[in-house]
Amino acid sequence: MTIALLLSATALGLTTAPAAEAASTRGGAIARSEVLARAEDWFDRGVEYDQQAVAPDAEGAHDYRTDCSGMVAMAWHLPSTDFTTDSLDRRSVTDRVDRDDLLPGDALDDTADGHVVIFTGWIARSAGTFTYIQLANPRTDMATGTGSFAGPLLAGHPTANYVGLRYLHVVDDDEGTTTPSRVLDRYPWPSAGISPWRLDPRRRHTSGG
Numbered sequence: 082m083t084i085a086l087l088l089s090a091t092a093l094g095l096t097t098a099p100a101a102e103a104a105s106t107r108g109g110a111i112a113r114s115e116v117l118a119r120a121e122d123w124f125d126r127g128v129e130y131d132q133q134a135v136a137p138d139a140e141g142a143h144d145y146r147t148d149c150s151g152m153v154a155m156a157w158h159l160p161s162t163d164f165t166t167d168s169l170d171r172r173s174v175t176d177r178v179d180r181d182d183l184l185p186g187d188a189l190d191d192t193a194d195g196h197v198v199i200f201t202g203w204i205a206r207s208a209g210t211f212t213y214i215q216l217a218n219p220r221t222d223m224a225t226g227t228g229s230f231a232g233p234l235l236a237g238h239p240t241a242n243y244v245g246l247r248y249l250h251v252v253d254d255d256e257g258t259t260t261p262s263r264v265l266d267r268y269p270w271p272s273a274g275i276s277p278w279r280l281d282p283r284r285r286h287t288s289g290g
Contacts, residue, residue: 108160116186120156124223152216157248175246191242
């Protein structure tokens with residue numbers, strides 16, 4: 082096509098638009114912006130808390146349990162809805178990261194009390210204040226909130242209990258690469274023979290929400 086014809090086609094809107102960035106697949110790489118968009122879809126649809134129920138994701142292709150850990154599994158586009166707050170905190174699924182290193186799309190997980198939220202951004206990193214989204218309980222259902230690491234409670238649970246989790250397949254939007262971070266040690270590690278997508282029956286089954 083000559084330059085003149087190309088300019089004419091552009092003026093008439095006949096040129097092909099750039100292809101949209103492909104969405105993630107279950108268990109595959111997922112951009113941080115998509116993690117937040119998937120969580121916000123449940124918020125916009127008013128998904129209600131029910132540990133015995135499921136709801137479809139944004140594509141309507143897969144169902145996920147409608148409690149706190151089911152929402153995180155949905156937002157990360159994990160290949161199963163069987164996750165709990167315990168099994169999300171597994172090195173075949175996530176890395177633990179220092180809370181000061183959290184980025185949008187990471188999670189804050191309290192396995193002691195059985196609650197997990199999606200970290201959505203810093204208000205003031207130096208002050209330890211931030212925003213999050215959660216599927217909390219039958220009273221609040223999908224909700225957004227603000228938190229402070231200096232405060233005693235986060236989403237109704239002791240702030241000190243929460244650890245930062247980073248999904249192994251989350252990628253930065255600008256580079257399409259996994260985010261380097263200061264990864265923390267944690268014990269006990271699950272044995273190598275345990276599937277990353279199933280709850281280890283030898284570990285305590287924490288309530289999903």
